[in-house]
Structure formats: structure tokens, C-alpha cells
Amino acid sequence: MEGKDRKNNFAPGHNACPGCGAAIGVRQIMRAAGENIIVVSPTGCLETFSSPYGGSAWEVPWVHPLFENAPAVATGIKAALKHQGNEETRVLVIGGDGATYDIGMGSLSGMLEREDEILYICYDNEGYMNTGIQRSSATPYGAKTSTTPIGVCSFGESCRKKDLLEIARAHHIKYAASGTIAYPQDLMKKVKKGLATKGPAFIHLLTPCSLGWGIEPEATIEFSKLAVETALFPLVEYENGELVNIFIPKKIKPVDEYLKKQKRYTHLFSKENAGVLAEIQEMADANSRKYGFRQ
Template structure:
């Protein structure tokens, strides 16, 4: 197997929780991008744990924007670099699901429409984790959060997760993909591809959160892998809106394995919530069909 460079541009000593999926993702992202890059991050866990007052874990130029305007800030940085004739320095946004799906969506849409040379990366931990696990429009159906708690009279989140891949593709950009930390080579290849296209690219990255999802801190990679192996989080790639690659599931795992492993879904595994669990399974079955995730269908790596 080809050796990847071992560069690390996210210094140790930051104060992420043990097992934080985001910190693992960002180390891989920066390893793939190299250090000729400017990163913009909106408010969220990543910003908070990498930049406590007076300190920074970033070994590359990094800008903290408002929650709602990271894509606009990145656009300005790209325009300034272009004006200087600097085509080599890359610009990336790394923002949470709250910033991407909800509060910064308008700004992101503008950025994708302008189609400047910027890679937008959403790190998706499926809730507003930094402020105490509130639901976002990335929270999956049935998940318990502090604003959609599972109680005797409620089964948790009532809505389906928003289709960000569809939204990104609707902007007719050259590259849209999904990735997760259990598949680091795949993740880094997608970062490199996203940076190599001549225009805006969108990469969606699932980053499991031990605290918010309710699992042990040494299970983060296992949870990331299970999300793919159960069909919850398909690994896909689009070029100019066309699906070009899908990671097949060789050994499809039961959805129950994923639900049982996380406190936020535990209530779905009881008899009373069987109908919601069926709806969750339907979402997964739809993924499997839509992307031909099972071994004997057409798209493959």
C-alpha cells in the first residue's frame, strides 16, 4: 500500500473531547491538503476546541468567522488571493452541520453559485454539539437530543435529515462527495479531488460524537464504519451532478447494530417504538436502493 505523508497541521494539546470524530477528520483533511491553504471555520466545536483564548492548534492560516457567514468570508479570501495572482494557495471552509444545514445555508448557496475555487467541508455530527446537543436539520429521524428528547410521550427527532448532497448538487458544481473517518484513504483522496477542481466543491463528512450520540470514546471509528456498513451513510461521489462512484457494502450489517450502539437511538429498539424504527429502516433501504449500495449492483470503486 502507498505510504501517505505523516504531516500533521493540527497540533496536539487542543481541548477536543476524547474520541472526537472532528479532530480525527481535520487531521486527515490537513494531511491531504498540505499547508498551502487558508481555512475558515464558523462557530462550533471545531472553532472552540482549537482556539481557546490566546492559543491555537492550527499550523495553517485559519480564520474564525461568524456562524452564518463562513462561505462569504472564504469567498473574500479567494478573491483577494486571485487578485494577488496567487492560484496555488487553496481555500477551505470546515464547518459543522448547524452552520452548514441551517444557519449558514444562504451564505453557502451564494458561495456555490459564485463557483470560486473553494472547497467547502461540512463536518456532520448531526446536532449543535458545542451548545449542548440541540437538534439541527442534520439530526436523523428518531434521534434523541436535548431539544427533541426521547420521553414516554416522544420518540425524539420528528423530521428526516435534510438532503444536503441534493442541495449542493442543485448548484451545478463540478464535485460533490461524502466521506467519513473510518475510511481515511478514501477521505483524503476526496479532499485532493475537491481541491483539484476548478471551482467550488462540496464534501460532506460524518464525524461521530461520543458525547452527543452516546457511545464510548474508543468506539468513534467503529461507529463511523458501522454508519457505512448499515447503509446509514452512503459513501458517494458526483461529478457535474452525475453519480460517478459508490462504495459498495460487502457485508451489509443490520440497522439494529447501529441503533443499539448509541444512546440517542436506544429507545427505538423497544417494542413501543417499532413503527419509528421501521421508518428509520425505510430511510436506510432507500439509500441502499438509490445508490445501489449492495455488492451486486453497478457502481463500484
């Protein structure tokens, strides 16, 4: 891409950790989103690293609401724009998994139910990373976090990760998709479609966190790719309730290849946790069956 097309309204020089999946994801989102947009970001890593006083990375209007009410604030912004007769300016929410799966879930449900043209993107790093890697309801089964420690009676997270895309889809929205930072063209296409949707749209974006997942900073792209290739995170797209697009990996890899190099899963490779590993493999296999991947 050259000249004007390379313009990105999320500027470099922010305070994200090296290799931060969320920062890479937001660069891709903002490249696709272009001008004439208002972004709303609830509390979380993104808000913290992108908006230090006097050093904001945002080159478009950007609003920081509470942790729990970003979708309601976005609705208010959309209503105010409508009142001004402005149908062109788009509204985009980018919130973490804690803000989306947990504390803002009620507010998000209200937003998805209404007909407002707002795109909500959940950047999912699978935990409350900003406050010290606590578990959220996006933390995967078996993962170690500071609030799901491992020990004699614990193998880490004991609850299954919520299926957020299905929850969003259950609101009968016109556009719902998943994406991850290893596939930027795919993500940018989905962001454009989400922003063009006549009604609420939702994108679930997997953004690895090197600190929380225990991987090298330069490996966040590699792990977002492995999540797709093991069928743990299928890349899909739904329009008007219909599945219109699935990325089919050439060969489905065993989940061990994704899990074994992440420190949050090291304990699963002991004899006593073999059953947990088998359960995670079965979760991936269920995705393969659901989307027709050749195993």
C-alpha cells in the first residue's frame, strides 16, 4: 500500500509491550477503518497504553468511558450524530475481553439488540492483563493466571471459555465474524464489512499477550496463527445469520503444538494433567467437526 492508503490513525510510539497483540490488531483495524470515525475504548491495556496524558496515539476522536459501559456510550454518540443529521461518521468500540465477556456484557447485549450502526470489536487476550493477568470468562480451560494458580487441587482455569461469537449471533445481528492478527487482510476486510453494516456488527479478535501467555514478544503472530491451525480459534464470518466464509487450514495441527510453548500451559504436560490436555484436544476437534475441517 502506498501514500494515502498507508495512513493509520493509530500512531506508533504508544506504551504497549513489545509484540503486543492488541496494539498490532488496532493498527490493522485503524488501517481499515480510515477517517470519519469515533472510537470508544473501555478501561484495559489498550486504553492505558494508547492514551497517556499528552501522548495519545489516536488521530481520530476517541472516548474513554467506564470499564462497563462502552456500548451504551457508543449508542449515545450514535444518537447524537443522528440528531445532528450526520449519517456518515461511524462509531467503533474496541474493548478487551474483561470489558466484553464480563463487566460490559449487559451493556453489549443492549447495544446488539438495538438497530444502531455500531461496530463492536472485542480484542481478546484471554485475561485481565492490565491489572496483573487475572482470569476472565475468556480465559481458556487449563490456563494458569494469577487467580487460577496451579497446585495440588488445581490445574488452572477450570471453567470453559464462553463462546462469545455465538452469544453475539444470538442477538440476530447482521454481521458477526472472528479474526486474528496473523491474517491482516482477512481482518481488514471484516472491519470494513462490519463498519458498512446497516445495524450493529460484532468482531471477535484474538490478540495474544506475551506477558500473560508466557511467550516471546516476537511470537504473538505465530501463536495467533497456531490458534487457527489447531482449530481452537476458527476464522469465520456470518452475514444475516448465515455462515458465509470459513478459513480452512491446510492441515489441522494437534493442540500440543499451540499449548506446549506457552508458559501458562506448561503444567498440562505432566502425567496427572493428561486428561485436561485430552479435553482441550476434544474442544478443537468439536470445532473441526462443526466447520468441516479435515482432521
